[in-house]
Amino acid sequence: MTPPLILTLLWFVAANGAAMLPTRGNRRKRAVLLVVVGVPLLGWLTAVHGPVAGILALAAGTSVLRWPIIHVLRRAGYGLRRGEPAE
Secondary structure (H helix, E strand, C coil): CCHHHHHHHHHHHHHHHHHHCCCCCCHHHHHHHHHHHHHHHHHHHHHHHCHHHHHHHHHHHHHHCHHHHHHHHHHHCCCCCCCCCCC
16 A cells, blocks of 8 residues: 555544534534645645546545535535535
């Protein structure tokens, strides 16, 4: 296993662990930290293992960090309103 793959798997473990922690106003800080660490890691993984691995990791990361993605799409005006299920 290569270093970017090991670090990506550790990122997924950390993201799932952060999702299980109780939230008292620091959920946004955890999400920002995960995004700041995850984006360069995703680029490194894509450079080493190719675009298929990068797309798979991006899809998996999006499933873990779905609420920041939904929030960004709402702010961009893509029709996601509160109360509507995100598909």
